[in-house]
Amino acid sequence: MPSASSSIAAGRRRAIDLVTALPTWATVVLVWVGGRFLSTLWLALVYPLVGRSQPENAIWGNDHGFLRFLTAWDGQYYEQISLHGYPTTLPLDAAGHVAQNSWAFLPAFPFTIRFVTVWTGMTFEVAAPAIALVAGLVAAFLLHRLVRERAGDTAALWAVFFFTCGPLSFLLQVGYAESMFLALTFGALLAIEHRRYGLLTALGVVAAFTRPGALAIPLTLGVVALVRWIRLHRGEDRVLDGFPLREQLRVVGAGVVMVVAGVAWPVIASHVTGRPDAYLATEMSWWVNFIGRVDFVPLTPWFLTTLRWVGIGGIPIVIGLLVGYPIWLARRSTRKLGLTTLVFAGGYALYVFAVSLPMASTPRLLMPLAPLMGSPELVAKAWLRWTLVTCALLGQPVLVAVLWLLGPP
Template sequence: MAHLALSIARGWARMPVALRIAVIYLVARLITTAFFLVAASLSTAFSRFGADAGLVDFVLGWDAQWYWLVAESGYPSELPLTDSGQVAENPWAFMPVFAYAAKTIGFVVGSWGGGALVLSFVAGYLACLALHRLLRERIGASAALWAVVFFAAGPLAAMFQVGYAETLFLLLLFLALDATVRRRYAWLYLLIPVMAFTRPGILAFALFLGLHGLVRWFRRRDEPLAGREIAHIVALGALATATGFAWQVIAGIVTGDPGAYLATELAWRRHWIAGGVEGFVPFEGWVQASQFWFAQWGLMSWAGPVVLALLVAGAGAVLLFSPQVRAIGTDLRLWSASYLLYLLAVFFPQSSTFRLLLPLSPLWGAVAVPRSRRWRIGILVLCLVGQWLWIYPMYALGNTFWQVP
């Protein structure tokens, strides 16, 4: 038995990294599929998916329906209104790249849903490869591989198998971060526009590029900063900023309403705020949500912003001082801080919050740094438990306002 285990270990070590990651990814996808099958068997008539739910229903559920609608009907030139005259939920909240890429693949596999599944699945595997490449020179090949394990089997692993734009965005993001870390800025001229029209978040990347440029400037004696690199960083920051606002401009031109995109996004927020929402105010969403949730939990609503401030301070301290987080490098820490600040500025936290944290996945590298096997196995177990605790309410139940992935 010991000889067999040793042979397996040696065979595993000799396998190409891409093949090892493929094995990890496929095993993780089988586990997620098993969770989905159990969730489908537990689905009832009270669920969004009904008593006879199947895997296809889950692939096409929730936001995937909006992406399908974009692929089939495009974007409305006239914003739909509620009975009270406010802008209703509509496709302008969903970027076009994933929708139309899935439609293109769908011509080959036979349906948009099939195209969306293939796109998410393949992009997820490529994202695992990109994450390993991004981390291996900072934390070592072994820890980077464990980070891939946590990423592929994490609590939000269902995103690898449903019609959401998350995995495609993560692939593009990891490639963009890797290009920045390696100072191969030219690749970003291709990646940034595609990222910008795949999923919201490119403005966080613009902030990251600004911080990256400042750090490189202050460290120019240790790491020479050529004039052409300065030009690239400035130009790319401007490109990321321009494309970050481009979708709002496009929505305004098509609909004739300059505030079309923000009004569309706020249409979802109105479900959570008594009395509705008059307009978008940066950072207001988290304050409102902290008060809302504390009231829902029977706690003093004024304590919500206090706890929020403590959480923000705690996250900042971890990014600054944790040796495990410092191990992944300055650029990945800057990205994490930039994205967290972006979420604080624009997002209203609700049941989709955990999904919105997926762009912080490079931090799995910090989790994988401790070399204790017991630690890593324990984290993997927690990932799988978390995955089920996310799939069950979102797909098996899916019958209340807080069960939206």
Template structure:
């Protein structure tokens, strides 16, 4: 039977040739091309944001890419790298603990400083660490999803991930990119049951960015799951030992930074008071004490009252949101991603519900559940995938425009 050939009338070349050439490329090369193109798109959007940045913006008129890359939290990581962590907690005008570097973990700050020593500045080192970590995260994400949803869908998940609404994080001085790389490697180790690597990954993750307690919860739930299905998937004693030991290690690491802050400052509540300093900007003195879930309840009233909808509406929305997210994790497309991705996503979302006060940074804090992009890649329709990509890029511009172009009010903080 004759093969039908589609010809490009402008060039006379076989249009299937590009597809075939793409298919012959090693997976690593394809991921690299996707990532480079995605970073060029983000660079263009950042340049566009710089072009419309005005005098009221935090960045002023016509900021450089370097100015944008080193804004907001990047300044705190830089301060930690060059000045260390304060032995005396700074106090605000009201006498309470002010924002300070203890809220920012040391690994990213010091790794960026090491690269910066070679490249000339801490900022250059930070951007390079973010860029390299982002590529590593893409490779690890593809490996994590490939055996669950297939190579093609896994690559599309990488496309969505690298072009997503928060993709600017891959080229600014934030620790998220490095944390995602470490996290995806850790999830891959659990998926493939290579426990030894986790004894290294867990401590490094824990001192890169808050969230290792969510990984402890994940390991606990994973252990219960393995115990439940042990008849069809045997659970050897050595694996039980690893799961329990790693869960305990994650808990210890999760509280270690608080203990270090307490030891250095002499204040047992140094870390918690530092974290609450940011919440105080929204809630005032009502944020002086911490209780699990309280942040979301307070936020439901805070935001909905400002929108003129009333606190009760906010509480109803919060309940609907929790129920909706729970049901979403049970969708068939999500189930196809594997138990590791589902349990991690559930664990991390529970962690956010317990400890976080939602504000504009909530979108950034959701990036650790990025393996869920795989669910959007499961449908094989090209139009569906292009539609998801288009919405991701639109979301990226909305984020960049608000956080880096306007950047002049309390809800425009990345």
């Protein structure tokens, strides 16, 4: 008689063979559906705890339904923007400082919700998660293609698994702009790879009005173009099919348009409210509860937070991250993901480090780095592969409970 372990192993092999026999698009959909089932399960299990754990919390309330539960936290601001637009006067706290308000949230996602609700009659509570679901599926397809073209199909499927079933994957079906931004970002990186500059410009501009951090896209374009130009002048043009002047002009044009879009929102906020620092002051209002009221200086937030909560002994941790991350990007296995992905991963991580505090929302901000999960070395060994799978599956209920229930993520 076969042992229980051998039967389990045989069943696992049959399941893997069945999945790998499916067309690629069907496999991606299957993994995505499985991820959404798990996320829905964990969210549904946490939902009944809300009324008992935080009955006085206005975010949750006692009689809100499950869909309202999926559009809490930042979703409240997106709903305000979708229904009423942005305030022309910034709210102030008792000390006269700018208080938290909707100018911290960019318009592409809530205005898309507005369009859907007007033309379909859906409520915000239905439209916001629905748009996030669709955009998350698109992001999964684009992620798979981005990784597959450089590292192969197996690495791409693992990247999709960690993306759609990982600890933060529940954010792909709540009323947040993450799914939309991820789809736009992965699409823009593919457009850079295929030199489709018109499409890249459109995706980059919309991304710039969806979530902060889209300036990493024109940065990536610029570095990739510079590398091509250097190789061209070193006589490597046969490998790169040249870099004609017309294409160089298109690269410059796309980059300029995306940079302008990337810096436009603070200017718009200033014009509408009449206050030059409207956007920066709004963003800084979220910092007060973590490190007090400070002046914004780029590249200092992680050091300030570490000093505030850990002390001087935490500084080596930050320095270790600054040194270790580029070293990991430079590894041979990681380089298989291609120059575009590596440059974006470096530029976007630099943005997160330069302008954001390390707090509960930081893991969410790092979701655009999902292509790095396709690094072949992460799934090359069985023990490491299944360790990551276990952490991904067990990490999601923990983060759903800690972030979404106690949050904000």
